[in-house]
Amino acid sequence: MIDTIIFDFGDVFINLDFDATQKALHELGIKEWNSELDKLNKSYEVGKIDELEFIKGVQKHTNGAELVTIREAWNALLLDFPLYRLEFLQMISSKYRLFLLSNTDSTHIDKFEHKVGQSFARDFYSCFEKVYFSFEIGQRKPDENTYKYIIGNHNLVPKKTLFVDDKLENIEGAKNVGLQTWHINPKTEDVTSLLEIIKTI
Template sequence: MIDTIIFDFGNIFIDIDYNLTQEALKKLGVKEWTTELDTLNNEYEVGKIDELQFIQGIQKHTNNADLIEIRAAWNALLLDFPLKRLEFLQMIEGKYRIFLLSNTDATHIDKFEHKFGESFARDFYSCFEKVYFSFEIGKRKPDENTYKYVLNSHNLTPKKTLFIDDRLENIEGAKKCGLHTWHLDPEKENVTQLLEFIKSIHD
């Protein structure tokens, strides 16, 4: 019986399109997303470097774009957050223990809070028993230690916990920790279908 749900953030609650950031960075001169840039991103996502170091790191790959342009390009992927998803979350918050576990960085979270407003963000965060952002905890999915960190911090039982993510590698990491999983396809599925999914597990 599922009593706990751990949600991802991007493409579960807020719609994102990585292509928009890639295109915006290309316009600034970033020809390709290199291994060096990937490493830089991972370091930023676990809080090893700050925003200035990260954006300056990208700047080296641009046509001398300024930091504000790069920050805007980096945030281009953040799209809509349909209100019905927040309302759904508010409806189920008393029925399950719910947590947020997201690979993200300070730049994206700052943009989210400004784009949708502090009161919206506060309403969203308050639905969760605890919010875990990779840049704050120094761990990121799909590392098994990331899931174990959340499980152990709250004495959660893996077989009673459902993890929801749109990225397959993160789902695989959760499975290794014994969690039930929903690999949500944002093209065809919506988090508001959660109760139907849980019913299918129990049937």
């Protein structure tokens, strides 16, 4: 019997277009996302470096792009957050313990909050018992310790806890600590199908 749900954020609630950021960065001179940039990104996602350090690090790989232009390119992936998903979340928040666990950075969260407005963002966050962003907690999925951190903080029972994510590696990490999982496909599925999924677990 599921009594708790841990949700991912991107491509579960807010729609993303990774190609948009890739295209925008390409126009700034970044032909490929190499290992150095990947390492920089992961350091930023766990809060080891701040926004300025991250964007300046990316700037070295561009054709001399302005910092503000790089920030805009980095945020290009953030699309819409349909209201019906928030309404669904509000509806189930009285039936389940809800948590948010996202690999993200302060640039994307700042942009999200400005994009949807403070009232919408506040309504969204208030649906959760606790919101966990990787840049705030210093760890990211699919590290098993990230899931254990939340389980331990809230005395969750893994077999009664459903983890929802669109990335397979994150699903595998969750399975390794005993969580129930739903590997959602954002192209063909919507989070509002959750109650039907739960029936099959």
